[in-house]
Amino acid sequence: MRSLGGVSTVVVIVALCVVVPCGSVLAQEMGASAADDGVFDMRRIPEVIGIVLFVAALGIAAYLARRDFPINLRSLPPLNAVDDAVGRATEQGTPVVYITGWGGDMARPTTMASMVVLGQVAQRTAEYNCRLMLPSHDPLVVSVAQETVSQAARAVGHPDWYRSDDIAFVSQSQLGYSAAVDGIMARERPGAVFLLGTFEGEALILAETANRTGAVTIAGTDSTIQLSFLLVACDFTLIGEELFAASGIVSGDRRILSAIMGQDWLRYLIITLIIVGAALVAFDMTDIGTAISGQ
Amino acid sequence: MRDRLAVITAIVAGIFMTVQYFLTSTGAATAYRTILAWMQIIFSFALLVGVLGVVRIHGKRFIANSSERFYAGVLLAGVALMVVLGFTGGIERGSPFLWVFDNWQAPMQSTVFSLLAFYVASAAYRGFRARSGESAVLVIAALIVLLGRVPLGEWLSPYIPDTADWVLHVPALAAKRAILIGIGLGMISTSIKVILGLERTYLGGR
Numbered sequence: 001m002r003s004l005g006g007v008s009t010v011v012v013i014v015a016l017c018v019v020v021p022c023g024s025v026l027a028q029e030m031g032a033s034a035a036d037d038g039v040f041d042m043r044r045i046p047e048v049i050g051i052v053l054f055v056a057a058l059g060i061a062a063y064l065a066r067r068d069f070p071i072n073l074r075s076l077p078p079l080n081a082v083d084d085a086v087g088r089a090t091e092q093g094t095p096v097v098y099i100t101g102w103g104g105d106m107a108r109p110t111t112m113a114s115m116v117v118l119g120q121v122a123q124r125t126a127e128y129n130c131r132l133m134l135p136s137h138d139p140l141v142v143s144v145a146q147e148t149v150s151q152a153a154r155a156v157g158h159p160d161w162y163r164s165d166d167i168a169f170v171s172q173s174q175l176g177y178s179a180a181v182d183g184i185m186a187r188e189r190p191g192a193v194f195l196l197g198t199f200e201g202e203a204l205i206l207a208e209t210a211n212r213t214g215a216v217t218i219a220g221t222d223s224t225i226q227l228s229f230l231l232v233a234c235d236f237t238l239i240g241e242e243l244f245a246a247s248g249i250v251s252g253d254r255r256i257l258s259a260i261m262g263q264d265w266l267r268y269l270i271i272t273l274i275i276v277g278a279a280l281v282a283f284d285m286t287d288i289g290t291a292i293s294g295q
Numbered sequence: 296m297r298d299r300l301a302v303i304t305a306i307v308a309g310i311f312m313t314v315q316y317f318l319t320s321t322g323a324a325t326a327y328r329t330i331l332a333w334m335q336i337i338f339s340f341a342l343l344v345g346v347l348g349v350v351r352i353h354g355k356r357f358i359a360n361s362s363e364r365f366y367a368g369v370l371l372a373g374v375a376l377m378v379v380l381g382f383t384g385g386i387e388r389g390s391p392f393l394w395v396f397d398n399w400q401a402p403m404q405s406t407v408f409s410l411l412a413f414y415v416a417s418a419a420y421r422g423f424r425a426r427s428g429e430s431a432v433l434v435i436a437a438l439i440v441l442l443g444r445v446p447l448g449e450w451l452s453p454y455i456p457d458t459a460d461w462v463l464h465v466p467a468l469a470a471k472r473a474i475l476i477g478i479g480l481g482m483i484s485t486s487i488k489v490i491l492g493l494e495r496t497y498l499g500g501r
Contacts, residue, residue: 109482183366222481233414256488
């Protein structure tokens, strides 16, 4: 099963839309004892509405994508630079180092997005017979990364290229991890370094070390604080959501690309709400907002 | 079949975790806590696999008499020492394990962290070179904020701290919130794709 089929997708969308608001009924059928203030947390109604809107937007976007609706996405320079960076490392005879950051595990969407880009980088490095190293702080990330790289190598017809020892757990400690990755970069002098994932205080240590080795650095993170460091320290940076969009673009799957279109519709909705909210405040009409929110 | 089972598990778990967030029942809370406990147990075993992997890789380097033999030896000795100290003397206050941690590992971590100050300076030097219009804006904004955060700024002009606050709380915060909204949308979208079975990165790209 490559993914759920069209009918199954609709079933899951409907299930999410129906099950979430009907959570109280579900819980009662499970025999759960209710809290004093009811089974369903009424304070979270706005979040339910948000989820329903989001699922509906993604569903409509997926439907349109299946009907060959054009999906226009701007190009992302960091993605375009992947081939050049891997090619440069290959010409220099140096490895490519891929770092997913210390801040994220496999449950984090950012790490999932990073793994999709890793698949593309692994395909290029396998095609060019360039060594790919991925030191990680999380054994589960290592398992997924090993499988991703192995699959990528098989996909381009170079299964022998894959070396499991190059994708390894190094340390769970933040600064121990930083020291280990710094050591790898200092010894191996990589031609390209990818910093894609969730980073914390180690971001600048890693980015600057990569820069000092002369590597092409391509970064992307969802951490707004570390983003400012990566922007000044790296050659190319995927800003925030661009990392998620990049994973969709890399996959080339229209169903995943359609999700970016759905996200954009919601972004327009949020912008509209912000403008309306600002106008209400500017014209001292906050009573309307209070009446709507009930607070 | 293995992939199908994994996808179905992700869908069921995703829907359940979404639904339980909106429930106040003790049943849902208990199930949520149980799942979190399972995750910790799974991670503990995964960590053990990770440590065994480290020992295997560095053991091979040590035996192979490579240029990294010394470093591999130090790492293996460190792992062995902490395991022995942990099992023989415990990890409570006053134990040899904690003494080694506090007096060896903590200073080494502090040393690595202290490098950050130098890296901030070198990154700032490169980032603040006004090579374009955008860089010039960055430099000017950074100078105002830096001056506004130290007594020198207030001594030069009382407007500098106010301008620094305005830069931080209006344009910078607006940009940060815009990025956060985008990240939030991206995260929710990815999560829903996982629940729908479209995003299957956790299977290793299959």
